[in-house]
Amino acid sequence: MSSGKYLVTGGAGYVGSVVAQHLVEAGHEVVVLDNLSTGFREGVPAGATFVEGDIRDAAKWLDPSFDGVLHFAAFSQVGESVQKPEKYWDNNVGGTMALLAAMREAGVRRLVFSSTAATYGEPEQVPIQETAPTRPTSPYGASKLAVDHMITGEAQAHGLGAVSLRYFNVAGAYGAYGERHDPESHLIPLVLQVAQGRREAISVYGDDYPTPDGTCVRDYIHVADLAEAHLLALKAATPGEHLICNLGNGNGFSVREVIETVRKVTGHPIPEVVAPRRGGDPAVLVASAATAREKLGWNPSRADLEGIVADAWEFAQQRGN
Numbered sequence: 001m002s003s004g005k006y007l008v009t010g011g012a013g014y015v016g017s018v019v020a021q022h023l024v025e026a027g028h029e030v031v032v033l034d035n036l037s038t039g040f041r042e043g044v045p046a047g048a049t050f051v052e053g054d055i056r057d058a059a060k061w062l063d064p065s066f067d068g069v070l071h072f073a074a075f076s077q078v079g080e081s082v083q084k085p086e087k088y089w090d091n092n093v094g095g096t097m098a099l100l101a102a103m104r105e106a107g108v109r110r111l112v113f114s115s116t117a118a119t120y121g122e123p124e125q126v127p128i129q130e131t132a133p134t135r136p137t138s139p140y141g142a143s144k145l146a147v148d149h150m151i152t153g154e155a156q157a158h159g160l161g162a163v164s165l166r167y168f169n170v171a172g173a174y175g176a177y178g179e180r181h182d183p184e185s186h187l188i189p190l191v192l193q194v195a196q197g198r199r200e201a202i203s204v205y206g207d208d209y210p211t212p213d214g215t216c217v218r219d220y221i222h223v224a225d226l227a228e229a230h231l232l233a234l235k236a237a238t239p240g241e242h243l244i245c246n247l248g249n250g251n252g253f254s255v256r257e258v259i260e261t262v263r264k265v266t267g268h269p270i271p272e273v274v275a276p277r278r279g280g281d282p283a284v285l286v287a288s289a290a291t292a293r294e295k296l297g298w299n300p301s302r303a304d305l306e307g308i309v310a311d312a313w314e315f316a317q318q319r320g321n
């Protein structure tokens with residue numbers, strides 16, 4: 001793909017920073033728009049231009065010179081969304097409406113959107129295909145599903161070329177870019193904090209799920225494999241069409257299996273305590289990524305959980321906290 005100019009919303013956050021870095025490495029011009037609500041200035045790659053601002057004001061910065069938008073900016077904690085649904089509707093849906101309007105106004109007609117496995121809710125069948133029913137069990141998932149519907153309308157009515165990537169559980173790191181939410185809520189970085197001695201134990205949220213060891217099963221995908229899918233999605237975006245692709249490895253690991261893998265990688269005993277279930281958590285989420293393979297030509301190469309955890313561990317140690 002010839003080099004282009006892209007707006008990356010949420011490019012100071014975990015996934016956005018890794019994708020922005022991949023775009024820079026591929027020779028594209030990158031402008032990161034982020035309000036630093038959950039992201040960090042240091043997350044913005046050196047080769048990108050940083051604009052501190054809100055997606056609701058995207059019209060200030062978007063102009064016809066942009067070839068497309070990669071839209072990561074959102075709130076994304078399942079548990080918090082159950083407690084504060086209004087926060088999720090406001091930012092994820094309200095913010096994206098403003099962004100789509102700004103894109104329409106500026107004539108920017110290519111979009112890659114961070115959707116999520118949380119749009120499906122409790123699946124009837126695994127692995128989950130894109131044709132599965134969408135019955136989100138959290139306001140977070142519902143807000144992302146609403147945005148997917150908005151994008152479909154935008155493609156049909158106004159010729160947007162869009163790809164929604166429904167990530168399963170993103171993990172791992174890419175060089176200097178990795179996961180550092182504050183406060184952290186994701187399993188792998190939290191277990192690594194125990195290995196670093198920053199936490200005494202990991203809480204296992206529920207061990208009475210209908211799964212082999214009673215803990216929730218998730219499909220962990222390396223953030224660098226995910227980044228490659230975004231570059232492919234930019235190529236695949238076709239005016240008037242909205243393509244939806246799951247991104248995962250098709251392998252499920254339970255919370256206890258993840259903890260065991262961290263023990264193996266770090267050599268730390270990792271004490272665990274069983275805690276109540278967390279609101280909004282489906283028991284099993286595993287992807288069928290057949291559509292991404294077929295339509296994007298995506299071929300993930302870092303599916304091994306030990307390798308994913310090892311990269312996250314290296315990043316956590318580099319940062320020293």
Ligand SMILES: NC(=O)c1ccc[n+]([C@@H]2O[C@H](COP(=O)([O-])OP(=O)(O)OC[C@H]3O[C@@H](n4cnc5c(N)ncnc54)[C@H](O)[C@@H]3O)[C@@H](O)[C@H]2O)c1
Pocket residue numbers: 009010011012013014015016033034035036037038039040053054055056071072073074075076091095114115116117166167168169170171181
């Ligand atoms: N991490 C995962 O496992 C996962 C899984 C599925 C989907 N996703 C989606 O991927 C995207 C990125 O997730 P992440 O883990 O990198 O989250 P993150 O919190 O690290 O990054 C989100 C970024 O968006 C910014 N932001 C939020 N609202 C904004 C606004 N109104 N204007 C400008 N910037 C704003 C934040 O400051 C932050 O830098 C999110 O849309 C999330 O829903 C993540």
Ligand SMILES: O=c1ccn([C@@H]2O[C@H](COP(=O)(O)OP(=O)(O)O[C@H]3O[C@H](CO)[C@H](O)[C@H](O)[C@H]3O)[C@@H](O)[C@H]2O)c(=O)[nH]1
Pocket residue numbers: 076077078115116117118167168169170185186187188190202203204205206216217218255278281285
């Ligand atoms: O301290 C913890 C943290 C998490 N968990 C459990 O570990 C699993 C993974 O939890 P994460 O918070 O790491 O990830 P989620 O599955 O909740 O959510 C992630 O994947 C979802 C889609 O699968 C969404 O897209 C969301 O944005 C993204 O954070 C869940 O069963 C959770 O209950 C624990 O047992 N203890």
